[in-house]
Amino acid sequence: MRMPRWRSGSAAALPVHLPPPPAPLARLVRRCASSPWLLFFFALAASQTVHLLEHVAQIAQIHILGIEPRQAHGVVGALDIEWVHFVWNAWVGVAALVLLFPFARNRWLWLALGIALWHGIEHTYILSVYLTTGMAGTPGFAARGGLIGGGLPLIRPHLHFAYNVIETAPLLVGFFDQVRRQR
DSSP, X not given: OOOOGGGGTOGGGSOXXXXXXXXXXXXXXXXXXXXXXXXXXXXHHHHHHHHHHHHHHHHHHHHTSOOOGGGOOOSSGGGOSHHHHHHHHHHHHHHHHHHTTTTTTOHHHHHHHHXXXXXXXXXXHHHHHHHHHOOOSOOTTTSTTBTTTBOOSSXXXXXXXXXXXXXXXXXXXXXXXHHHHHO
């Protein structure tokens, strides 16, 4: 039986016509437009939230659709490659670091940076394994079978879903805290 394209991570599953953003989101973007730094913070928080939704899709593929973890690649499966993970985590870490210049007192941003740095170090190691062995999808430091003591009892998709939840949450709280302060 042939698997439908949307289950295999095809971009064809994406909607062709997106509705306009809800009014609260449009107001939020207008409020951020008055400050380039706040707009940059919004871009980071929003893009990381979309990235988290890719991990939600991957977990749904595993647990709801019954797809094997090595075959579950989220909605945009073509981007589920080691280089993209590495570059994405570098973007989040560098962007959070840059945002600390104007928002140094935002403790949530500091927390998000710490988590992003650990996640980035993990992906640096995973990429180095990929470049030396050609094997994609290895466990890294902390997933089951990982370098540090055999890892946690979590497979890589579960661990990286957790990383992204605990990375996105302080980014969002920090962003909304900063918006509140800017009023």
